[in-house]
Amino acid sequence: MAQQAKKTRTRREAAPRTKDRKVYLVDGARTPFLKARGRPGPFSPVDLAVQCGRPLLLRQPMPADAFDQVILGCVNVVSSEMNPARVAALRLGMGEAMPAFTVQINCGSGMQSIDTAYKYIRDGDSDLILAGGTEALSHAPMVMKSEAVEWLAGLNAASSPQDYVRQLAGFSPGQFKPEISLAKGLTDPIAGLSMGQTAEILAKQFRISRTQADEYAVSSHQRLAKAQEEGWLEGEVMPAISPDGELFDRDDGVRADTSVEALAKLRAAFEPPYGQVTPGNSSQVTDGASWVILASEEAVKKYDLKPSAVLVDSHWSALEPEIMGLGPVLSSTALLKRHKAGLNDIDLWEINEAFAAQVLACLRAWEDREFCRVALGLDEAMGTLETERLNIDGGAVAIGHPVGTSGNRIVLHMMNALKRKGLKRGIATECIGGGQSGAMLIEAV
């Protein structure tokens, strides 16, 4: 355990800041997260961003063109919507003069957009930014194998009938079996492991049992079901209406009636037959978008905004791709150290649930003295994070995980949950495929 943690690295600003302005999280909204059900869903990435962006902008006191820029995270950009940030900004009526750019850092994309906005505002470059994440995993394209592309290129380049016939003779139907880009995208190109296999590694290393992972998954569903029932997601989840008039008003992957017994029957998804990561304890493949509005003190005063929280600090870390799921331990511990806080000094935590076993491994890592000594440079174990502080309204196992969106969703939900419960400090953190991680410290105002 300690061995593989040696190569971890954390990032810190190289130059001293010239300005250090307060950055407010004003408001935000998301779509319901819609499970990908084997065919393209009703919304493209930009459709999703527009569905929740429009009601969010309409409830603000300032006009849509008052923003300085739009930043949007998206992993799987579709070719008809290149630079989805700009397409969304224009479709949202933010004006042709609105600068907008898209960021991609796998599952960190929706959090990276917030962090980039935070730094623009903190450093005095902007006053008001719309930062989001969007992903339509159900639209992930099927791609042709490179052999098929080469064969077609050869056919196209044939300069004589003989050449053409020779090329035709090389035809093999097997070359044309499409690759699903989603499965490819969820496989680490360096480690050659699917994201699910990286969770299997953590489950073994930190001795997470199948039952523990399944219990965690059941609790995620129960917490989300309760939040839906109690209306705690109102204002955060905006209904979406498809072009043919179908209304989507809640995260549709929730299974309120699931049980540990039902989950125990599911087959391992990534390492059958003995693996323990299953469809029931993995994050779901979903479509969804989320936005957060960030503002400087000047913008808050100018438009008489009522911010929910202050974004106090952020941190990014990197580690081996094979154990990418441990990333939250690194990035959030760096924040805790910088702010001289322990795990339970933070009122609420959002750790994105890529996999139940991966979240549990993070909790175990903090309890492991040797891991904390070698990987985190601490004398003692960090301790036990009280689970009633963690993902209090469910996580990606129940809600779903549109990869470019989730980092944004957890910050949005953190700011709303702190407000609802009258609590002060929260950390939102997530693992990132490729072996990275981001964390944000937020304080309610």
Ligand SMILES: CC(=O)CC(=O)SCCNC(=O)CCNC(=O)[C@H](O)C(C)(C)COP(=O)(O)OP(=O)(O)OC[C@H]1O[C@@H](n2cnc3c(N)ncnc32)[C@H](O)[C@@H]1OP(=O)(O)O
């Ligand atoms: C990428 C980064 O940068 C970092 C990261 O976050 S890594 C994480 C990225 N995301 C992923 O890797 C996605 C992980 N998840 C998956 O790939 C897929 O969900 C999976 C391959 C594990 C399963 O896919 P699937 O087979 O389509 O699952 P799904 O349709 O949800 O479930 C199959 C069946 O299991 C059963 N099931 C699933 N969940 C259940 C539950 N909670 N209770 C009872 N039964 C359940 C049901 O019978 C279900 O069939 P129905 O929906 O028809 O009832």
